[in-house]
Amino acid sequence: xxxxxxxxxxxxxxxxxxxxxxxxxxxxxxxxxxxxxxxxxxxxxxxxxxxxxxxxxxxxxxxxxxxxxxxxxxxxxxxxxxxxxxxxxxxxxxxxxxxxxxxxxxxxxxxxxxxxxxxxxxxxxxxxxxxxxxxxxxxxxxxxxxxxxxxxxxxxxxxxxxxxxxxxxxxxxxxxxxxxxxxxxxxxxxxxxxxxxxxxxxxxxxxxxxxxxxxxxxxxxxxxxxxxxxxxxxxxxxxxxxxxxxxxxxxxxxxxxxxxxxxxxxxxxxxxxxxxxxxxxxxxxxxxxxxxxxxxxxxxxxxxxxxxx
Amino acid sequence: xxxxxxxxxxxxxxxxxxxxxxxxxxxxxxxxxxxxxxxxxxxxxxxxxxxxxxxxxxxxxxxxxxxxxxxxxxxxxxxxxxxxxxxxxxxxxxxxxxxxxxxxxxxxxxxxxxxxxxxxxxxxxxxxxxxxxxxxxxxxxxxxxxxxxxxxxxxxxxxxxxxxxxxxxxxxxxxxxxxxxxxxxxxxxxxxxxxxxxxxxxxxxxxxxxxxxxxxxxxxxxxxxxxxxxxxxxxxxxxxxxxxxxxxxxxxxxxxxxxxxxxxxxxxxxxxxxxxxxxxxxxxxxxxxxxxxxxxxxxxxxxxxxxxxxxxxxxxxxxxxxxxxxxxxxxxxxxxxxxxxxxxxxxxxxxxxxxxxxxxxxxxxxxxxxxxxxxxxxxxxxxxx
Numbered sequence: 001x002x003x004x005x006x007x008x009x010x011x012x013x014x015x016x017x018x019x020x021x022x023x024x025x026x027x028x029x030x031x032x033x034x035x036x037x038x039x040x041x042x043x044x045x046x047x048x049x050x051x052x053x054x055x056x057x058x059x060x061x062x063x064x065x066x067x068x069x070x071x072x073x074x075x076x077x078x079x080x081x082x083x084x085x086x087x088x089x090x091x092x093x094x095x096x097x098x099x100x101x102x103x104x105x106x107x108x109x110x111x112x113x114x115x116x117x118x119x120x121x122x123x124x125x126x127x128x129x130x131x132x133x134x135x136x137x138x139x140x141x142x143x144x145x146x147x148x149x150x151x152x153x154x155x156x157x158x159x160x161x162x163x164x165x166x167x168x169x170x171x172x173x174x175x176x177x178x179x180x181x182x183x184x185x186x187x188x189x190x191x192x193x194x195x196x197x198x199x200x201x202x203x204x205x206x207x208x209x210x211x212x213x214x215x216x217x218x219x220x221x222x223x224x225x226x227x228x229x230x231x232x233x234x235x236x237x238x239x240x241x242x243x244x245x246x247x248x249x250x251x252x253x254x255x256x257x258x259x260x261x262x263x264x265x266x267x268x269x270x271x272x273x274x275x276x277x278x279x280x281x282x283x284x285x286x287x288x289x290x291x292x293x294x295x296x297x298x299x300x301x302x303x304x305x306x307x308x309x
Numbered sequence: 310x311x312x313x314x315x316x317x318x319x320x321x322x323x324x325x326x327x328x329x330x331x332x333x334x335x336x337x338x339x340x341x342x343x344x345x346x347x348x349x350x351x352x353x354x355x356x357x358x359x360x361x362x363x364x365x366x367x368x369x370x371x372x373x374x375x376x377x378x379x380x381x382x383x384x385x386x387x388x389x390x391x392x393x394x395x396x397x398x399x400x401x402x403x404x405x406x407x408x409x410x411x412x413x414x415x416x417x418x419x420x421x422x423x424x425x426x427x428x429x430x431x432x433x434x435x436x437x438x439x440x441x442x443x444x445x446x447x448x449x450x451x452x453x454x455x456x457x458x459x460x461x462x463x464x465x466x467x468x469x470x471x472x473x474x475x476x477x478x479x480x481x482x483x484x485x486x487x488x489x490x491x492x493x494x495x496x497x498x499x500x501x502x503x504x505x506x507x508x509x510x511x512x513x514x515x516x517x518x519x520x521x522x523x524x525x526x527x528x529x530x531x532x533x534x535x536x537x538x539x540x541x542x543x544x545x546x547x548x549x550x551x552x553x554x555x556x557x558x559x560x561x562x563x564x565x566x567x568x569x570x571x572x573x574x575x576x577x578x579x580x581x582x583x584x585x586x587x588x589x590x591x592x593x594x595x596x597x598x599x600x601x602x603x604x605x606x607x608x609x610x611x612x613x614x615x616x617x618x619x620x621x622x623x624x625x626x627x628x629x630x631x632x633x634x635x636x637x638x639x640x641x642x643x644x645x646x647x648x649x650x651x652x653x654x655x656x657x658x659x660x661x662x663x664x665x666x667x668x669x670x671x672x673x674x675x676x677x678x679x680x681x682x683x684x685x686x687x688x689x690x691x692x693x694x
Contacts, residue, residue: 273474
């Protein structure tokens with residue numbers, strides 16, 4: 001892939017050629033198992049969400065789940081009728097299908113599935129079908145390769161759904177910002193134009209990666225097993241973890257100051273205490289060696305906390 | 310002294326004069342009840358905590374706070390003596406001076422007396438380490454005269470005057486020294502005896518000023534397009550509510566500073582802790598009890614209740630504003646309840662809660678409710694009963 005990206009650097013005075021983009025779409029179509037006519041490659045998934053919100057939120061209710069990381073683009077002031085966040089509740093964090101069925105029609109609904117930072121799937125097929133009755137639905141499947149599930153096939157028969165995926169995570173191409181939308185007719189005019197904004201090295205690397213996506217499955221499997229090891233150890237130490245279908249864990253504890261002490265010792269986790277559940281933080285799974293350092297520090301903090309009373 | 314010439318006044322500044330004076334009071338017994346299963350150390354519980362082998366938890370919180378502080382050289386800490394402050398700043402590298410004196414056993418009277426002395430010494434801001442009880446003692450003396458920062462180390466810190474951690478408290482003080490504004494935050498009165506018995510009874514006790522560096526705190530964590538201060542947020546909530554106000558309808562406003570902002574937007578001044586009533590921009594009742602509310606419902610017919618949840622536990626009815634009795638809630642109806650709250654309060658809650666004492670009314674209120682958190686911004690939350 002690195003070699004492919006380098007080839008893309010050889011004629012930087014040129015845009016990617018249309019046939020190169022078409023080749024990328026064909027490979028994405030095979031990989032995602034949906035017809036190529038639904039696929040729009042894009043330069044990063046946040047660009048998709050930003051354009052969708054900016055263009056489609058006029059005079060609509062815009063709805064998203066809360067919390068959602070990274071923070072989703074907000075409609076410009078005065079454009080949307082309302083911005084409504086639907087709070088996810090522990091322990092399942094799953095959206096209530098009855099609530100989804102009762103949402104006001106004509107809304108633009110954007111959901112991360114699995115959700116970041118809870119790590120769990122929040123939307124099932126039944127919920128998605130309820131939402132699709134009279135609304136526009138965007139599903140961010142950034143962690144699709146980890147969860148192994150998708151709502152992308154709903155695009156066949158639903159012009160009002162867009163499923164957004166990235167090659168940042170499981171493919172390990174975050175630096176090249178390659179994403180793609182699997183979208184119906186209502187989103188196509190907005191998203192199809194984004195293909196020309198992808199860099200040439202990005203297109204080349206993505207094509208190379210998609211020719212043999214087997215390494216992705218291996219990577220994901222290694223990370224998933226490491227995630228479960230870290231989760232078990234944290235539970236042994238008395239911290240609460242939630243089932244994750246991503247490359248990170250949501251952790252909750254009554255022991256104060258863990259994120260701060262970790263930071264002081266050079267390990268960065270995302271402290272969620274001051275904007276969500278008290279005592280909660282998100283830790284991204286690293287290499288076994290990195291995770292061992294993290295776990296040793298947590299164990300030390302927990303031990304000290306117990307001996308301090 | 311050099312001769313500086315006739316007509317000039319020579320002023321001698323000491324180092325202390327040009328440093329920023331910040332007060333620091335530590336409640337040494339706060340948080341001790343937690344490790345031994347007590348909920349708080351008010352009153353006799355402290356003796357029980359000691360007998361059960363509880364150890365102080367405040368020293369580490371205080372030292373963490375001092376460690377993360379960036380602008381140490383700028384500050385002169387006026388600290389309470391001994392274990393109420395002095396012991397933890399010694400050797401920490403900050404400049405300090407001890408204020409007041411205390412005996413072997415400290416009490417809330419010591420906190421109040423030393424806070425008064427610090428105010429007289431001209432502190433700009435008071436940092437306190439403790440729990441809700443300490444916050445109430447500080448409020449009794451400081452009120453809104455200067456801003457405060459609470460470092461959480463009690464068993465229960467429901468009052469939003471507390472920073473989320475010792476590190477966040479250090480950031481807040483740095484932000485204050487850099488000149489950020491202040492906002493009002495609530496002090497809650499939690500009945501510890503009831504809390505130990507498994508009941509959470511809370512009411513609003515008052516409000517104090519805290520540095521408003523929300524943007525700075527969030528900006529350090531993630532890129533955010535939220536730039537409004539909490540006071541601005543209250544204004545935006547008030548604008549949105551005012552936009553939806555209907556003529557001839559009775560609006561019953563619960564306690565809290567967010568409701569006070571709404572009242573001001575509607576053109577009236579409301580009591581901070583009471584339930585007040587407004588119709589068409591006119592105050593038609595203040596600090597109402599159940600009888601007063603029912604009389605107004607008879608007089609005006611259609612009514613809406615606007616409330617904000619209690620920070621930390623999320624109660625909208627049944628704790629805090631007891632005036633909204635089951636009878637009142639039945640008369641007004643679930644569809645006429647409007648819940649409002651600033652984002653930092655709402656973000657810290659997992660659920661909204663009700664406990665009116667009437668199970669039928671509780672189940673009427675259960676389900677999902679929208680909470681207004683900004684101008685045309687709402688959060689759908691589950692109401693637990």
